[in-house]
Amino acid sequence: MARVTVFTLGGTISARGGDASRMSGAEVLAELGVAPAGVDVELRDFRRVPSSTLSFEDVAALADEVGKTVAEGSGVVVVQGTDTLEETAFLLDLLCTTEEPVVVTGAMRRPDLPGADGPANLAAALAVAADPGCRGLGVLVVLADEIHAARFAHKAHTTSVATFTSPGAGPLGSVVEGVPRILLRPAVPARVCPLRLDPDVRVALLTLSLGDRGELLDAVADRHGGLVVAAFGAGHVPAWFVEPLAALAERMPVVLASRTGAGATLSDTYRSPGSEYDLLHRGLIPAGPLAPAKARLLLHALLSSGARGPAGYDRPRISAAFAHFDGAGLA
Incomplete structure (x- = not known):
C-alpha cells in the first residue's frame, strides 16, 4: 500500500460552525469516511488555527516535518485554510527537496453547510499524494478535482469552491473517478538552491494604487531587509517613485512585480x-x-539563506533565482 502522511493545520475544513472551535485531525479524516483504496494514511494533528493566523515559525516547522516524512518514502497531504494556502504551498516547494508527492488542500465550505467540499478535496489530495505518476511535480495544490503547481496556484474568488486557478499556466491535470491524470509538467523545479526560512527576516510588500505618493516607503527603509513592489501593469510606477526606489535598491533588494495577477513583468517595452x-x-x-506575495516569499527565503551580508546583498544570486521562474534558467 502507498503511505501518505496527513498534516492537519485547521481552516474551514475543520471548522465547527462560524466560531473559533476546530475539529481534530482525526475528526477531519472521519468526515472522509473511507480512505482511497490502497492508501495507508498516517495522521499528524499539527495545528488547529485559521490559515490567516499561520506564522513563518509554523511554516518553517511544517517544512522540517514534511522533509523528514518524505525522506522516509511517504507522500504528504497538508490540510489547511485556503486564505494563505497558496503561500504555504509555495514555501514548502522552496524549502523541501523531494520527488515524493506533497499536496496542499483545504475547503471553501464548512462541514455543517450544504455542499461541503472538504471530504471530496481530501479524497482527491490523498489520491494524488499516493500516485507514483505524481512524483517529481513539486508541491501541488488540489481542490475541486484540479491539480495545480504551487508556483502558479492562486485563490481567485472569496467563496467559490472552484476558487483556485493557475493564471498564465492552467492546471497540471485533474482527478477523474479518483485517479489523477497529469497532462502537463513544470519545466523546472521550484527549488533553485538549498533554502531555509528565517522568521526574523523582514521583507515588505507594497502594492501601488492611483495617486500613491510613497509615504509607506519611509517605513520600509529602517525596518526591512528587502522590498517587493506590486507595480502597475507590466512593471510601472509614478515618476516620483523612481528616485526613492532607486535609493532603496542600493541598500536592499527591491523586486519589481505586477499587481495585475497574471503575466510576467516586462524589461524593454517602455x-x-x-x-x-x-x-x-x-x-x-x-x-x-x-x-507579488510569492515574490516576497522567494526573496524572504533567499535572504534567510545567505543572500545578504555586511557588504550588502547578493544581487546576481537573487536575480538568477527570479530568472529561474521566468524560464531563463538559473545562472
Missing part, C-alpha cells in the same frame, strides 16, 4: 520615467511571472 526599463536599470530586480 522606456519613460517610471517604466520597467527605467526601474530595472536603476537596480530593481524583475519578479518575472511570480505574483
